[in-house]
Amino acid sequence: MGVYKAAIVTESGQNLIAQALANEKPLIFTSAKTSSYAYPVGTNVPALTGLQDVVQSAIPSDSKVLNSNVAQVSVRFDNDGIDQAYLIQTIGLYAKIEDGEETLFSVTQATTPDKMPVQSDVSPSAYIYNIQHTVQNASQITLSVNPAGTATVQDVMEIENPEFDDSGTVSGISSFPDFLNLVKSKMNFFQFFRNFKAGMQFVLHAGQIVNNCVTDNAGLPLSAAQGKALMDKYTQLYSDLNTTNNNLSNKVDKTSLSSYALKSDLDSSKLKSMTFTARSDEYAQITIGNPGILICAVSKDYLLVRQDNGTCRVIGNITQVELSFKRNVEVSGIAFYV
Numbered sequence: 001m002g003v004y005k006a007a008i009v010t011e012s013g014q015n016l017i018a019q020a021l022a023n024e025k026p027l028i029f030t031s032a033k034t035s036s037y038a039y040p041v042g043t044n045v046p047a048l049t050g051l052q053d054v055v056q057s058a059i060p061s062d063s064k065v066l067n068s069n070v071a072q073v074s075v076r077f078d079n080d081g082i083d084q085a086y087l088i089q090t091i092g093l094y095a096k097i098e099d100g101e102e103t104l105f106s107v108t109q110a111t112t113p114d115k116m117p118v119q120s121d122v123s124p125s126a127y128i129y130n131i132q133h134t135v136q137n138a139s140q141i142t143l144s145v146n147p148a149g150t151a152t153v154q155d156v157m158e159i160e161n162p163e164f165d166d167s168g169t170v171s172g173i174s175s176f177p178d179f180l181n182l183v184k185s186k187m188n189f190f191q192f193f194r195n196f197k198a199g200m201q202f203v204l205h206a207g208q209i210v211n212n213c214v215t216d217n218a219g220l221p222l223s224a225a226q227g228k229a230l231m232d233k234y235t236q237l238y239s240d241l242n243t244t245n246n247n248l249s250n251k252v253d254k255t256s257l258s259s260y261a262l263k264s265d266l267d268s269s270k271l272k273s274m275t276f277t278a279r280s281d282e283y284a285q286i287t288i289g290n291p292g293i294l295i296c297a298v299s300k301d302y303l304l305v306r307q308d309n310g311t312c313r314v315i316g317n318i319t320q321v322e323l324s325f326k327r328n329v330e331v332s333g334i335a336f337y338v
Contacts, residue, residue: 032092
């Protein structure tokens with residue numbers, strides 16, 4: 001942030017003060033101008049009637065007497081239309097009496113100047129200066145500013161009911177971190193709301209979290225609790241499959257799985273097998289046609305879980321350790337039945 005010396009009232013400014021006191025007429029602050037020129041030490045500042053290397057001009061927004069001898073004028077400069085950055089070395093305040101000629105009232109010089117950046121829709125910038133002057137009998141002078149520089153009712157309404165681009169699409173914002181990176185100090189009020197709506201689309205809301213296994217919307221996230229329930233189920237199913245496989249005796253006939261013997265109460269002589277190909281339905285289930293009672297089914301790509309109704313639920317891909325139910329996929333494997 002810049003540092004500026006106390007404002008110096010020019011000789012022309014002193015004349016305006018004298019006229020305002022003598023004629024009891026208001027002192028009107030008409031404009032303020034910035035200059036990129038740093039006046040060298042020894043410059044007769046009170047004798048200046050204008051600024052060198054003027055870059056910007058603005059209309060003061062407010063003026064008031066702070067105490068009996070201090071008059072303050074407020075002015076705002078922004079980077080709208082600035083195509084080359086510059087240092088605000090000097091600020092000149094201009095004033096007049098009624099219909100008189102505008103003249104340089106005071107000069108404020110920088111010790112450490114502010115830098116006005118190039119215009120940017122992403123990060124607009126502005127500086128507000130409250131320029132204070134030591135003026136004898138300031139309380140006896142009526143101060144005013146150009147009405148064009150004051151906020152109108154319409155200006156206030158636009159803040160209370162801001163109009164901004166609410167399409168939710170902003171170039172450069174494709175994630176929430178992108179939005180955060182564009183939030184800057186002194187950024188434009190309306191651009192913040194535009195960017196905010198675009199950025200919030202990438203924030204996960206509690207109402208979007210799914211706590212079931214029947215939603216097929218790929219854009220919605222699964223809750224941690226439901227994920228654990230699925231993992232527990234998968235672990236149990238995998239354990240049951242290992243148990244079933246361990247109950248199968250050593251393979252006798254390598255050309256047919258029907259020669260496997262079960263280490264259980266099941267009569268192994270009645271155990272038969274068949275190859276099958278089936279497509280899973282919308283519930284991720286397959287029906288294996290066989291002449292007997294289905295014991296289990298295996299596939300190299302999917303985990304097949306036998307259900308009470310004789311169908312199998314398809315889960316996979318087991319080679320990639322997936323936990324999702326597989327709908328409308330073709331499944332090939334071997335079924336065991338008695």
